Amino acid sequence: MTKKNMRQNTIMEIIAGELIDTQELLTARLLERGFRATQATISRDIKEMRLIKTPLEFGGSRYTAPSSTSGSMSSANVSERLRRIFAQSALSFAQAQNLIVVKTMPGAAQTACEAVDTMGMPEIVGTLAGDNTFVIIVRDSDSAPVIMDRLRMMRGGEPENARRRHEPAVEPDE
Amino acid sequence: MTKKNMRQNTIMEIIAGELIDTQELLTARLLERGFRATQATISRDIKEMRLIKTPLEFGGSRYTAPSSTSGSMSSANVSERLRRIFAQSALSFAQAQNLIVVKTMPGAAQTACEAVDTMGMPEIVGTLAGDNTFVIIVRDSDSAPVIMDRLRMMRGGEPENARRRHEPAVEPDE
């Protein structure tokens, strides 16, 4: 793997975990991890990776991966990194029929979602990621609890289905 | 409605319909429609509206509404504009169980999706918008055809359910 690729993977990790709002700051963080590059290079990386600077709820902004739809793309060699990020950023799961709604840390939904895609579970029809939420569309309602258990295990915990059989569905809050 | 609000609504329309990649250009388009404002003001509008500059597939970028999840936010007075945009930008509908997947013109998904939110249909649990696709999560599968008919009527056409009772569902491909 080329130096540039390693740097770009590292950029992904950094922006998924920390709020980065300028390329200068990102440059500094990269330096801490041993990547020496200038703002010009980072600018090119960001363009290539198609990252976007997202305005935040309460002022400010941060770089994030763009939200996107995916049909099951899989990228092989980054999977371990992605799984780590998933474990760190996934906060909660909820089921509504054949959907699983996953809440994540702000800005991390796209990356966590990719981690799920990468696992290539056949029950998963597709995914759709926003900023701090992503949705997994599952073939049918019955597969959803199975997938949710696998997700919980990715997070390092026990499956919760041992006790509770069905998660409460998402309420249409109003 | 204040002048600022009208300007911001107009900004929404402009960016949903045309590729706008700088605030200068947006300023010019606004002027064509009778809104005189400077880049500084547009910058503040964009921040307030939380628009983002999205990198495009093939180089360049454009301002778009951020992809987001929504639980049923409704904004009352912009609804007529939104409906018009929906009518212009929605391309196709497909059902998969309790989901409706709507394809739109590039960059218009978020706005079209907002139009749907604004209608405040109780069967709709939530929505999730990407760039040219949005998903409507419906309470249950049976409500989906009803919603789809209403969407078709928003587009100015006849409901198709008069003849066909159920739309064919989206196949979980392969």
Add this chain to the structure above:
DNA sequence: ACTGAATAACAATTCAAA
């Protein structure tokens, strides 16, 4: 509260180099 003019902050590009 909202705005424009000027300016500062930031990001993208150009150019030269390796």
Add this chain to the structure above:
DNA sequence: TTTGAATTGTTATTCAGT
């Protein structure tokens, strides 16, 4: 092909005025 230094382009902010 990738990079850094310098430059240019673009956006956000400050400050003053309404």
